[in-house]
Amino acid sequence: MLRTPAETPAPVPDALRRSTGFLLGKAAQLGAELVEDALQPLGLKARHYGVLVALQELGPSSQHALGQVLRIDRTTMVATIDHLEKLGYVHRTPHPSDRRSNQVKSTPAGTAVLKTVRKAVAAADEALVSRLSARQRSQLLDLLRQLCGLQ
Amino acid sequence: MLRTPAETPAPVPDALRRSTGFLLGKAAQLGAELVEDALQPLGLKARHYGVLVALQELGPSSQHALGQVLRIDRTTMVATIDHLEKLGYVHRTPHPSDRRSNQVKSTPAGTAVLKTVRKAVAAADEALVSRLSARQRSQLLDLLRQLCGLQ
DNA sequence: TATTGTTATACTCTATAACTATA
DNA sequence: TATAGTTATAGAGTATAACAATA
Numbered sequence: 037m038l039r040t041p042a043e044t045p046a047p048v049p050d051a052l053r054r055s056t057g058f059l060l061g062k063a064a065q066l067g068a069e070l071v072e073d074a075l076q077p078l079g080l081k082a083r084h085y086g087v088l089v090a091l092q093e094l095g096p097s098s099q100h101a102l103g104q105v106l107r108i109d110r111t112t113m114v115a116t117i118d119h120l121e122k123l124g125y126v127h128r129t130p131h132p133s134d135r136r137s138n139q140v141k142s143t144p145a146g147t148a149v150l151k152t153v154r155k156a157v158a159a160a161d162e163a164l165v166s167r168l169s170a171r172q173r174s175q176l177l178d179l180l181r182q183l184c185g186l187q
Numbered sequence: 188m189l190r191t192p193a194e195t196p197a198p199v200p201d202a203l204r205r206s207t208g209f210l211l212g213k214a215a216q217l218g219a220e221l222v223e224d225a226l227q228p229l230g231l232k233a234r235h236y237g238v239l240v241a242l243q244e245l246g247p248s249s250q251h252a253l254g255q256v257l258r259i260d261r262t263t264m265v266a267t268i269d270h271l272e273k274l275g276y277v278h279r280t281p282h283p284s285d286r287r288s289n290q291v292k293s294t295p296a297g298t299a300v301l302k303t304v305r306k307a308v309a310a311a312d313e314a315l316v317s318r319l320s321a322r323q324r325s326q327l328l329d330l331l332r333q334l335c336g337l338q
Numbered sequence: 339t340a341t342t343g344t345t346a347t348a349c350t351c352t353a354t355a356a357c358t359a360t361a
Numbered sequence: 362t363a364t365a366g367t368t369a370t371a372g373a374g375t376a377t378a379a380c381a382a383t384a
Contacts, residue, residue, distance in 0.1 A: 052237065056316050057221070060218050063334050100342060111375080114343070134384070161208050164208055164334070175330065183315070183316060183318055185318060186210075262352080287364065
């Protein structure tokens with residue numbers, strides 16, 4: 037990820053400044069960098085956070101189900117769960133009725149670390165919107181949800 | 188890029204639906220897919236569009252200067268210009284006073300194709316914000332520019 | 339036959355290091 | 362010494378194909 041040094045003001049061409057797609061990309065990149073920096077000390081990446089959150093909300097789930105919710109390919113999911121299992125945050129057990137699939141469960145350590153992770157991610161989110169007022173932040177959330185068809 | 192099929196509603200976890208960073212990532216991904224689809228028939232990717240636009244606004248520029256504006260690494264820029272040159276849209280000439288650097292110029296064909304490319308990208312942008320009213324679209328642009336520190 | 343998880347593999351994107359030619 | 366461009370290379374990230382076990 038190429039990070040423009042602070043000294044470089046980077047004069048963005050006008051045609052790009054007028055494009056929602058370009059600005060979304062730029063903003064998303066800023067957000068990704070902040071979350072990456074926030075999670076790095078914990079040895080996690082954004083997709084691990086997604087899995088921990090999904091497990092908390094959905095309860096024990098198959099790798100396939102997690103992949104559907106988080107848009108992660110099943111082959112990518114293998115390595116993602118491997119990593120979380122190695123850190124002791126999740127646990128694979130055979131599914132009781134369907135022995136093809138694993139049941140991925142959060143461990144107590146996983147539930148505990150999620151609290152820390154949530155704070156780190158919330159701080160990154162806060163930093164991302166630091167230039168906006170409270171009213172603008174909630175406006176932006178609404179607009180993005182609507183754009184994504186999530187409401 | 189994993190694209191969720193239309194049949195899959197993908198119930199996004201609440202904690203993620205409340206995160207600006209997550210929503211920005213999701214929205215940016217949608218935008219990137221639309222632009223990618225729009226440019227594919229022309230044999231171009233988003234970064235080629237960026238170069239053509241920058242050349243139009245800045246005039247003939249060194250590869251280094253283009254990279255600074257577009258946040259593209261100089262090693263990546265080589266292949267990007269190679270591709271545009273192969274298509275006949277730009278032309279490398281030695282810089283008159285500094286023989287270390289190339290002057291990258293748009294050719295007539297490059298200027299012509301940029302008109303088509305602009306239309307394709309504008310249509311993708313329009314599709315991206317299709318769920319928003321005119322007022323909401325301009326609000327979103329303002330909020331994103333402010334978030335990115337571009338105004 | 340279809341699905342879940344897994345491995346091996348390949349492809350894209352991007353960055354680092356080393357080289358050249360200039361400054 | 363420093364910079365612009367280039368090449369070779371390596372590291373992510375993610376996808377496809379093939380396989381085993383199970384439905």
